[in-house]
Amino acid sequence: MKRNANILQIENLGIHFDTFEGTARVLDGVSLELAPGDTLGVVGETGCGKSITSKAVLGLLPVPPTKIVSGRILFQGEDLLDKSEKEIGKIRGTRIAMIFQDPMTYLNPVFSIEKQMVDVIVRHGRQRGEPVTRKQARTQAVDLLDAVQIPSPADRIREYPHEFSGGMRQRVLIAMALSGKPDLLIADEPTTALDVTIQAQILRLLKDLVNRFNLSILLISHDLGVVAKLCRRIAVMYAGNVVETATIAQVFDQPAHPYTQGLLASIPRLSRRVDSLEGIKGSIPSFIDPPGGCRFNPRCGHAMSVCRKEKPLLEETSPGHRTACFLYKSSWPNT
Numbered sequence: 001m002k003r004n005a006n007i008l009q010i011e012n013l014g015i016h017f018d019t020f021e022g023t024a025r026v027l028d029g030v031s032l033e034l035a036p037g038d039t040l041g042v043v044g045e046t047g048c049g050k051s052i053t054s055k056a057v058l059g060l061l062p063v064p065p066t067k068i069v070s071g072r073i074l075f076q077g078e079d080l081l082d083k084s085e086k087e088i089g090k091i092r093g094t095r096i097a098m099i100f101q102d103p104m105t106y107l108n109p110v111f112s113i114e115k116q117m118v119d120v121i122v123r124h125g126r127q128r129g130e131p132v133t134r135k136q137a138r139t140q141a142v143d144l145l146d147a148v149q150i151p152s153p154a155d156r157i158r159e160y161p162h163e164f165s166g167g168m169r170q171r172v173l174i175a176m177a178l179s180g181k182p183d184l185l186i187a188d189e190p191t192t193a194l195d196v197t198i199q200a201q202i203l204r205l206l207k208d209l210v211n212r213f214n215l216s217i218l219l220i221s222h223d224l225g226v227v228a229k230l231c232r233r234i235a236v237m238y239a240g241n242v243v244e245t246a247t248i249a250q251v252f253d254q255p256a257h258p259y260t261q262g263l264l265a266s267i268p269r270l271s272r273r274v275d276s277l278e279g280i281k282g283s284i285p286s287f288i289d290p291p292g293g294c295r296f297n298p299r300c301g302h303a304m305s306v307c308r309k310e311k312p313l314l315e316e317t318s319p320g321h322r323t324a325c326f327l328y329k330s331s332w333p334n335t
Ligand SMILES: Nc1ncnc2c1ncn2[C@@H]1O[C@H](COP(=O)(O)OP(=O)(O)OP(=O)(O)O)[C@@H](O)[C@H]1O
Pocket: 017, 018, 019, 024, 026, 044, 045, 046, 047, 048, 049, 050, 051, 052, 053, 065, 222, 287
């Protein structure tokens, strides 16, 4: 198998859903890349396709109604779309782990933290072909709770989820995710349900874990401030496309795509969320009948005739900075 320098490389991923109203063309050729040990934040308005992209990586989209119509998802050089359900099951949890917005959904209220962590560690051990006893798993669980900075972990592990605060529950979920010794952690809105102080603590913890556990992180958030705190690079999504990707500094200092410019203009303070875009009129288009050409063209103050006819591809506008916009193309396609 050919090795790839990126731990995760998504190429031209197209995903459709069959709905009663017709085919929803939700992902329109998404491309992203994440280098080993790097942190990539994916941002964009609600409904732009962030979670669908992460679920596709994890093999969590039900077929039907989902149809993968184009592209590849290379993880450590292997295309996940070629894998069987069983093969993906082995990768999920061990080589790729995930944490989500609401930890309580993933913790069972009737079992102690100890039982839930031990079960997960024993299962991960079996999946990796490195079986552990329940006693060994308990020792590992206490060490992991210590790593995610739960105080007095040997005592607190006996408690139940309702005895933990929201921030501590998310730490437990992070500890469980780490127990599979993953190379890639996908975090979908991991701090959205938490207040700002706890949010900052969790982001600091994740940053610390990148180095300690040699992790790569794909962070999904509609909050640019959250992404800026944890990530080195950013991918901005609009209506099922990545429209710009660069380092955090490049995007904040020299946003190139008109959508990114609007996004930043509508967020005077970094900590504000991208729920509504005061700087950009209109809203995200229908996926059943999306605009032709660049999907952003109806909302774009710079739209030209080419933008309504051709789809701009992500191209380098400066080193390490790629933008999908005809404003930056030296020669336009003949239309
Ligand atoms: N089963 C489905 N059938 C049809 N459309 C779907 C289905 N699941 C998701 N979608 C659509 O796909 C689009 C992208 O959804 P996704 O959950 O990826 O958005 P998101 O960027 O994560 O938004 P948010 O910030 O609100 O979490 C949405 O418009 C959603 O309505």
